[in-house]
Amino acid sequence: MKNWLLIIVVYAASVGPLWAADVLLIESYHKEYGWDESYIRGLENTLGDDVTLHTFEMDTKRLPKTDYDSQADKAFAMYQQVAPDVVVLGDDNALSYMLPRLQNEDIDIVFLGINANPRRLMAKYSGKARVTGVLERPLFVRSMQEVKQMLGKDKLIVKIMFDAGTTSTIATDHIGKQYQSLKNKLGIDATIENHETFDAWKASVNSSDGYDIIVVGLYQIIRDSDGNVVDPNKVLAWTNQHSAIPLFGFWDFSVGKGQTAGGVVLFGESQGVQAGEYVNRILAGEEASSISVIHGKQGRAIYSGAEFTRWGLNAPNGWRNID
Structure with a gap:
């Protein structure tokens, strides 16, 4: 009987969380933007049925740069309200504006669509937050x-x-x-x-x-x-x-x-899938900091x-x- 229980626990950990989980996606842009629409589809198709995906749109492709800080403050307020199990940061603005705000939170972060070198930012804001993700490079x-x-x-x-x-x-x-x-x-x-x-x-x-x-x-x-x-x-x-x-x-x-x-x-959907796979691993018990940052899969x-x-x-x- 003990062996069967062990098998069930190991199997459950391999496929997803044992409880309903909340994931907060903070988008640099907005959901109608083709890239965001594509990677969100990849995320939603990859996350388990027991995962609720919350989203916040920073809207930095349409708003002036003077509004970026206030948008990031609003995103952090939503983070505090949702209290998610994992945060996903979509694209460079979300990472550069949110990591300073999240660095001292006890949270796992998965980024996607990052063109800049994230290691400098991760080294500068190396607090309690655990970070990994998927890089994006034009081919x-x-x-x-x-x-x-x-x-x-x-x-x-x-x-x-x-x-x-x-x-x-x-x-x-x-x-x-x-x-x-x-x-x-x-x-x-x-x-x-x-x-x-x-x-x-x-x-x-x-x-x-x-x-x-x-x-x-x-x-x-x-x-x-x-x-x-x-x-x-x-x-x-x-x-x-x-x-x-x-x-x-x-x-x-x-x-x-x-x-x-x-x-x-490049396809946004593939970035969403890869980020979703990382989220699933974290919800199954791994820490983000133990998962390697990777380049997105080659384009088509x-x-x-x-x-x-x-x-x-x-x-x-x-x-x-x-x-």
């Missing part, structure tokens, strides 16, 4: 190599465009360092840009003579002349309609008819059949048509 090298081969170019001349938000500036710094160290080997000539305004973004798209492709990175914090954030769908649709050369992307939500043509892209090569037809492109073997 610059692999994506550009596959596009270069697809287009049959000895040298690919590419313009990479981002907005000027926190995640974008971190991502462009990461890509820039990769490019500088590998450009002579890759056969790629890249110009990497961050734009604050829609007028500047439009001017860049319209002055792309001599480039083979444009890669659209993140475009969710492009502002109009009054300082208001332009609807990201409008930014991408305008770019699609006015670009004289093919568009490619680094994230899955930017690929599709009327958007970018394709790329080796996808394309829009409609956009490839428009540009006269032939998809390489292994690329999946999403139309």
Whole structure:
């Protein structure tokens, strides 16, 4: 009888918590944003049925930076109210603003979608909180190599465009360092840009003579002349309609008819799944600090059949048509 009880306890610990658990997700952005929508789906599909997922949206893609601290204070107040078993921090702003507030709490934290190096932040705020998570890196090298081969170019001349938000500036710094160290080997000539305004973004798209492709990175914090954030769908649709050369992307939500043509892209859902698996392990008895920080799973090569037809492109073997 004792052996059977031991087996039941070990099995239960391997699949999830033995009690109803509360998990608080603090999003850097908002639930309607394609990335958040995707990783939340991954989280929800991975967490056990006895887990209640609470969410707080910091909304930092739409609110001005002067509001970030007050949003973080509100998120901390919700943390105190919910008293969760685990906190999930989605993307760079949530980690950088919430870890200082949570560092002395007796709590396990799992982050996802982090472009910055989290170890410096973790070392600076190394209190009682236990932290692990999943890193996110744009797949610059692999994506550009596959596009270069697809287009049959000895040298690919590419313009990479981002907005000027926190995640974008971190991502462009990461890509820039990769490019500088590998450009002579890759056969790629890249110009990497961050734009604050829609007028500047439009001017860049319209002055792309001599480039083979444009890669659209993140475009969710492009502002109009009054300082208001332009609807990201409008930014991408305008770019699609006015670009004289093919568009490619680094994230899955930017690929599709009327958007970018394709790329080796990151999927928010896979980040949510990996973070959810970490949460399950913590709820089953492991501490976050004993679980290794990992890079997200490698991206997938996808394309829009409609956009490839428009540009006269032939998809390489292994690329999946999403139309």
